[in-house]
Amino acid sequence: MDAPEQKRQKADSGAVVTEEQAAEFAAKAQAEGRPRLRILTGDRTTGKLHIGHYVGSLKHRVKYQSLYDTFVLMADVQALTTHYDRPEILKQSVREVALDYMACGIEPYTGGPDDGTKAKIVVQSMVPAIADLTVYYGLLVPVRSLIDNPTVKTEAQQHGFGIKQIKVPKVLVSETYRPFVEKIKARVEAEFKELGESSLHDYYEAITEFWNQKYLIKQEDLESDAEIRLSIDVFLVMDEGNAIYKGDFFASGQMNPWEILGDLLNLPYKRKTLREIILQLKHGRDFTSMTYGFLGYPVSQAADITFVGAHLVPVGPDQVPLIELCREVVHRFNSQYGKKKRVLTSPYALLGVREALQGIDGNAKMSKSLNNAIYLSETDAEIWAKVKPAPTDPQRVRREDPGRPEVCNIFSYHKVFNGEKEAGIDEAALNVATVEEVAENCRGAKWGCVECKQHLCKKLSAILDPMRERRAEWEKRPDDLQDVLKAGTARANEEGEKTLERVRSAMHMDYFR
Numbered sequence: 001m002d003a004p005e006q007k008r009q010k011a012d013s014g015a016v017v018t019e020e021q022a023a024e025f026a027a028k029a030q031a032e033g034r035p036r037l038r039i040l041t042g043d044r045t046t047g048k049l050h051i052g053h054y055v056g057s058l059k060h061r062v063k064y065q066s067l068y069d070t071f072v073l074m075a076d077v078q079a080l081t082t083h084y085d086r087p088e089i090l091k092q093s094v095r096e097v098a099l100d101y102m103a104c105g106i107e108p109y110t111g112g113p114d115d116g117t118k119a120k121i122v123v124q125s126m127v128p129a130i131a132d133l134t135v136y137y138g139l140l141v142p143v144r145s146l147i148d149n150p151t152v153k154t155e156a157q158q159h160g161f162g163i164k165q166i167k168v169p170k171v172l173v174s175e176t177y178r179p180f181v182e183k184i185k186a187r188v189e190a191e192f193k194e195l196g197e198s199s200l201h202d203y204y205e206a207i208t209e210f211w212n213q214k215y216l217i218k219q220e221d222l223e224s225d226a227e228i229r230l231s232i233d234v235f236l237v238m239d240e241g242n243a244i245y246k247g248d249f250f251a252s253g254q255m256n257p258w259e260i261l262g263d264l265l266n267l268p269y270k271r272k273t274l275r276e277i278i279l280q281l282k283h284g285r286d287f288t289s290m291t292y293g294f295l296g297y298p299v300s301q302a303a304d305i306t307f308v309g310a311h312l313v314p315v316g317p318d319q320v321p322l323i324e325l326c327r328e329v330v331h332r333f334n335s336q337y338g339k340k341k342r343v344l345t346s347p348y349a350l351l352g353v354r355e356a357l358q359g360i361d362g363n364a365k366m367s368k369s370l371n372n373a374i375y376l377s378e379t380d381a382e383i384w385a386k387v388k389p390a391p392t393d394p395q396r397v398r399r400e401d402p403g404r405p406e407v408c409n410i411f412s413y414h415k416v417f418n419g420e421k422e423a424g425i426d427e428a429a430l431n432v433a434t435v436e437e438v439a440e441n442c443r444g445a446k447w448g449c450v451e452c453k454q455h456l457c458k459k460l461s462a463i464l465d466p467m468r469e470r471r472a473e474w475e476k477r478p479d480d481l482q483d484v485l486k487a488g489t490a491r492a493n494e495e496g497e498k499t500l501e502r503v504r505s506a507m508h509m510d511y512f513r
């Protein structure tokens with residue numbers, strides 16, 4: 001192992017701490033009379049938050065705000081790295097996400113002396129120090145370490161960068177769907193003959209898989225032709241030169257076909273012609289098509305973390321490489337410019353955050369375009385409309401068929417939402433089946449899937465009810481909500497300016513002192 005690698009490993013060792021360790025750190029600081037340690041957490045502001053965000057992160061934030069000085073970053077700049085072509089969604093998203101925070105029980109800082117007991121909610125783009133630090137840190141990060149970062153690789157793939165070969169899954173088309181698929185094939189072949197059969201074949205396979213997976217095709221829809229029209233629109237709208245059905249589709253205000261296809265093919269949500277997408281399917285994309293902003297977002301994330309000197313950053317296992325990269329930046333900066341002083345604080349990744357919850361339809365990704373996410377702001381009726389048709393054990397056709405909870409996505413939701421006690425909820429009084437009872441009732445065919453789903457929704461409702469109340473309260477006070485963001489951002493700016501001053505001084509750039 002060469003010396004730089006040894007140094008790097010030394011910098012990375014112990015990058016991760018557990019929840020128990022996090023609690024110990026906080027208790028130790030308190031016992032020694034030191035200020036609270038800091039946590040930096042946050043979300044990209046690309047839309048309302050859902051129950052996946054709640055179990056994955058928000059719940060923990062509410063818990064940790066009583067132990068740590070908390071900064072919650074609304075990462076609107078990071079949102080732009082993938083949504084630069086749709087900046088208009090950010091403003092509404094910032095408000096929605098702020099309401100979601102309030103709903104979850106974040107206790108916000110509202111101004112005045114800060115003793116670290118209230119969470120600072122910060123709008124990222126309104127903290128200029130983050131942008132400045134990003135530039136300085138960028139000097140220390142080799143491009144290769146970004147390209148090779150496992151988190152960047154995964155996300156790049158999700159957004160269609162760096163994919164050499166997109167594998168289109170083979171599907172067996174069930175007899176129910178065959179007439180539907182045949183109709184689509186016939187229509188698309190007629191419209192796009194010149195594109196070549198083999199390319200279109202891949203395309204059919206992909207779209208067939210998509211519809212099969214989403215359970216969107218129902219016999220009655222086939223009769224009404226509605227799903228067929230929708231699918232054909234998905235095909236045709238993509239080809240701007242042949243947008244025969246474009247008007248109908250957009251006028252109907254249904255799903256965004258670009259997002260559907262983006263999700264399906266792991267492509268960025270950008271307008272592409274059918275020909276371009278097929279070429280992409282055949283040849284993939286390379287890193288040269290990746291934007292500078294996207295590739296560099298881990299550098300900007302290092303600035304997000306270090307501008308407040310965060311000690312902990314709660315993340316899922318897939319995000320740990322980003323924290324390691326941040327630690328590397330800190331280590332390089334301190335070594336290069338700090339001499340014997342520690343200019344920047346090295347953060348730890350706080351593991352304990354749950355892996356992402358699957359969509360209610362069983363799709364690995366919760367997504368607005370797939371209509372498979374349950375939002376914190378939704379009503380019971382809206383949630384039931386999504387849960388009721390959700391797929392279960394496919395072998396459980398009749399009520400009396402024994403079920404297999406281990407293959408059922410609804411059961412995985414029961415494990416998440418009934419697996420542990422929720423603060424403020426009396427499970428016994430609520431009379432919701434425990435996870436064990438769910439499994440037993442399923443295996444023994446003692447209840448049907450509808451009953452099982454009703455139990456799940458009852459628990460979800462009990463969790464979401466207090467959030468709805470808090471949200472409704474804050475919705476009546478838009479000015480107060482705005483003030484919360486202003487106060488948190490102003491407080492963050494104080495910290496950012498101090499950090500920037502130290503950084504510039506260490507880099508001998510404090511010209512006007």
Ligand code: SF4
Binds near residue numbers: 438443449450452
């Ligand atoms: S009873 Fe519940 S766990 Fe069993 S298959 Fe139906 S929904 Fe899934």
